Each structure stands twice: as structure tokens, then as C-alpha cells.
Amino acid sequence: MAMASPPPGLFSAISYVLLLLTAASATSPDIHEVFSYSGAKGPDNWGHISPEFSACSSGTHQSPVNIVTNQTVVNMGLSPLIRGYRPANATLVNNGFNVGIFFNQDAGFVGIEGKNYSLKQMHWHTPSEHQINGIQYPAELQLFHQAEDGGIAVIAVLYNYDKPDRFIGTIEGKLGEQGKETCGEDQESHIALGVMDPKNIKRHTRRYYRYLGSTTTPPCTEQVIWNIHGKVRKISKEQVEALRAPLFNDCKNNFRPLQSLNGRKIELYDEHNDAP
Template sequence: MAAPLSFFIIPIALLLDLHTYASSAGLVGLDTVLNFSYSGNTGPGRWGSLSPAYAPCAYGKWQSPIDIETDKVVVNKTLKPLKRHYYPSNTTLIDHGYNVGMQFENGGEFIVDGKKYTLLQMHWHVPSEHKIDGVLFASELHLVHKASDGSYTVIAVLYKIGDADPTVAKVRSMSEEQVEALRAPLQSTCKSNHRPVQPMHGRHVQLFI
């Protein structure tokens, strides 16, 4: 059951990591240094108090990450396959200190229910943020997309330790060396840049088959 769920969509309402959410909302620039971390006094449990703009981190009920319990997944036969069109693009690799990411000039798009989202950037978390049946994976990739109406959607890909990953869009395993390469440049308080899983608050994970 884990394999089909290793690739899934996170609506932006679930909130990504603090800086990604703030940048996506236009609250800060990508080059802004925020006083947050993934541990200690500025860790995820305190994010909601760091700024009024981040208050949803404290009271939100639609946040990610979550633990995907496979025996509670709801099969939705009305869901349609994703239409993905990614292209070769000029890309900038960035070490933010809290994650390693890539920005695209024209990376492509994907379509959900007839709505087009343009790929803006992607970044990695080590280990994964989402769990499946309580299991953390070696890493998690987030591909952040934006629609013309300003809404955002994110595709998440879970990685396990295995063969090295030559093409991120196709292979869902990576070597231990690649995991360590993603971790090495991060600040000491962000070496494990993943948040604790959040309560479901009545939400249901829907599965396309």
C-alpha cells in the first residue's frame, strides 16, 4: 500500500514549512533570514508565536505533515490522473540554511481538475515530514506550484534509501550519500528539517487508483 502513496498532493491550506509558506504568501523574500529553526526555542512548536503572520501555525486545523494511515485511506474513483508537463529549465540551486532548494525559470506545469499550476521551486526535507503508518522515510521532496489566481498546490514525493537518484521526477529512492549531501549544508538547528505530524481534525486522505 505504501508505494502508491509515495507520490501525493498537499493542498497549500495544510501549510508547508514556515519559510515556504511565508514566501508563497508574499510575506517575505526568499533571501530573508527568518529567526526560526526545527528545534529548540524557535522550533515548530513555537512558530505560531514568532510573528502574527505565522499565527495559523498555532491554531490551524488543516496543517501538514500528517501520518497517512493506509487502513483509513478513502478510495475516490472520481479523482483524475495528474497531467504533468515538466520542461528543461534554467535552474538556481539555493542553500537556505534550513533546506536545500531549486528555483525554476520555466520548469513546467501540472493540471488538476482542469486548473493549471506552474512549477516555481522544489526543496527537500531530511528525513521525511509525512509518515505512512507511522514510518518516516529518508527524505521528502516538495514541488511548489502556483496558479494564475494566486492559489498554490504542492506535490510531495517520499524517498527511501536505495539506489542513487539520477532523475528526481521519476525515481523514488536515493542513496545515503545523497541524503547526507542534502543535510550537510544546513544550519545545526535544521539538520533534521522536518516537523512533527499534525492531528487530522476530521480530514480524510483520498487515493487515486
């Protein structure tokens, strides 16, 4: 299973993103040999690890970013996020650099400006990758979607310390199992979750921020549509520790540093602006 370098050129950037961000198969790369969150393979060096990762250093539309609320632009043309999620078999996966839920069946879609993006997986970063007004939150959930043409859209939710999150509570026992497992650097932990309903994490999004960015792991593919919830959710310290426990030591803080906007504008959708 181990692979010292990324897949050869016959893989497109999108294909490699999916190898990194979807459940591994017997031929998937050993992620921990590809990149890390510290040291020689940390974020500052991602762009130099492989030619396929060059966008991590040369890209001009990279993620994550700091959202300065008084500098966002209200866009009256933005539409609500239309989510048509459905129950599907899922697997809890610890690949060493994050913990995620991967759907083995059609889990539905999100509709963005008339285009459907299928839900593939969701994973957490601790602490958050995106910031709001310079505040880095304890955790960030990212829901990864892909359209038929390969386009990527991500919905992100930020968490602050408070009472436990109800959805994470439903998998907390499984997280505990992963935290007790000992995996080598060429292994992943897979735990079946059975049928999960993504609607259980759905909340009506009255306010979100939109910008065009990139994946936050190599190859840092651009043209990703980011949608960050304006409402910060609640999470307990115990739940954050449960999300961090199974990860490699150099990936416990699995966030990419902030990237420059390079002239990009962050747009704001606010339901109140649609009121007659």
C-alpha cells in the same frame, strides 16, 4: 539582508510563503532569524513568533500528516496528475533550512482537476515530513506549484534507503560544493545549474494520496493541495548526507512534526480503479 521579524502586514500570507520558498533577493528576510527546527524558534513555537504565523498553532488543516493506508478513501472522481514540465534555467539554493532547486524561467505546470499550477521550485526534507502508516522515511522531495490566483499545490515524493537516486545524482557535485561553503546566518548559497529539465524527475503516478493541508514552514498557510506519491523512491545514505551537509546545525533534521487530521479524510487515486 538581515530582518528580525517577518515582512509587515502589506505582505499577504501567500507573498510571505513565496519569500520563504523562492530564491532570495537582496530584500528577502534572514530566514534563520525568523524560525528554526529546534529551540525557542522551533516548530512548537512557530505560531507565537509573529501574528503572521498564528496559523501554525491555531490552524485546523495543517501539514504534514500520517497517512494510514487502510483509512484512506478511494475517490473515483480524482484524475491523474497531468504534468506539462519544460526545461528552464535553474539555481541550486541553500538557505540554511533546506536545499532546493529554483527555476528562473517558466518550468511548466501540473494540471490538477482542470486547473494549472506553475512549477516554482523543489526542495528536500530529511527525514521525511509525511509518514505512511507511521513510517518516517529518510527523505522527502516537495515540488512547489502556484496558480495564477495564488493557490498552492505540492507534489511530494518519499525516499527509502537503497541505491542512489538518478536525478539527485545529476546535482550531487553541486551539493558537494555547497557543503564546503561557509555562509553566515544572513547569507544564502546560490549555484547556477544551467538548464534543467523537470521531466527527468517525472514518473507516471499510478497512485497518489490527496488531502487539503498547509505549507510546512511558517506562516503555515492553509488551503494547500497535497499530492503524495504512493510509490516510495530510492536514495543512498550518501545522498541524504549531501542534502543535509550545507544546512545550519539546528536545521539538519528539517521536518515539521505530524499534525492532527482534525476530521479530514485522505483520498486515494489508484490508476487500477480506472480500468474498465
